[in-house]
Amino acid sequence: MSNLTVSNSTLMLGFSLVVVALIIGYVEKLRIDKDIIIGVIRAIVQLSIVGYILKFVIKADDIWLTLACFVIIVINASWNAGKRGNGIPKAFQSSLLAIFVGTTVTLGTLVLTGSIKFVPEQIVPVTGMIASNIMVAIGLCYRNMKQTYTDRHQQVLEKLALGADIKLASLDILRDSIKSGMQPTIDSIKTLGLVSLPGMMSGLIFAGVDPVKAIKYQIMVTFMLLASTSIGSIISCYLGYKQFFNDRKQLRDE
Template structure:
């Protein structure tokens, strides 16, 4: 296999690419210099910490440490997804359930089929990939629900007035929101190999793995992300839309104003 080495001097030279982004932001007066600096510094610190933690967890190869990493990833992803549903009651708890179920179900299938083994070096990275993908999907679902409930609140009120229950009155919004959560994953699948060469496949090829084997792994990851995204989207939407109604099955004005 190819030995890949990234030295400190190489990283320092690579910082030129960050300077390019800073220069573009300055020339175009985008006012994103501070955000770029904070983002880069946070990324370096977080990745350095995670790198040493993963090194310890993988070396220890302990089931409880592996499960602890799983919980930390899921809770953190749920917290961030919940923030994207700011204003929706119980957004964090809904996100936690959706991400936990989607991630657990997907991991069980992958381990059961022999696609991955229940060892830290495989479980932890795959958990991160699944949870982050569901997190993004849930954020899109929340955003779509908040916007469409605001835009279509009169239609929902009319359906309720005609005797429809809250699910029937919200069905179109529910479907649009689930679709919005799944759409980015579906769009990325369509361009695999034609436009994008995904990170996992590229990383395996960089490491010297046979490209055909790398492609098989990427296909497995594609199936994994599509399934987990659909699970997370449908759970978050079916629980989330109910939060737009009060106990009297009336629209909450504070959420759609």
């Protein structure tokens, strides 16, 4: 095992790195000092609370507590994804279904194949990784759809006028939006090992695990995230695009 230790005193010393960001923000007059301070405080409080909760859940090793953590993570991720779809009706419901299905399918596959075990110390962190990745992908999908429907408003109207149904009229937008949700994950895959050493791999190496074994886990995570973003993006887009049309299948003006 690694001899790496992090004490309260080392964390205080590490705060100097935050000061660097504050100094840059102040010197360049970026007006982000307040956001940085609030963000750091929130991160410390939230992570501390989550740390003690996870300690209790892992020690209890109870299936219902594990499932409760799963539900909380999925709902929270859906809520945040829904906020990124501000202006799209039923964005939360669409996000909830997309994240639930994407997380369940991916997590279920990992458990059934024996890649991970149904124990809280594995299920909870992996659920968080999957749900957060889908959340980001859905946010990108929503942003792309809102912008593209605005930019191509006239084109969509013309397709509808020529007899196309709402799916055919929106097909190009759907494809672009799904691609936008998946693209960051695809781009990150291309640079794995060459530019970045991702969290799963780095964490295991820090913990003293053989780097070759750590790489195998990271490859598994790569497959996991690619599948989950694909599922989440396609579900959210195919549910979301319908909200841009009214009951008469007319494109909304707003």
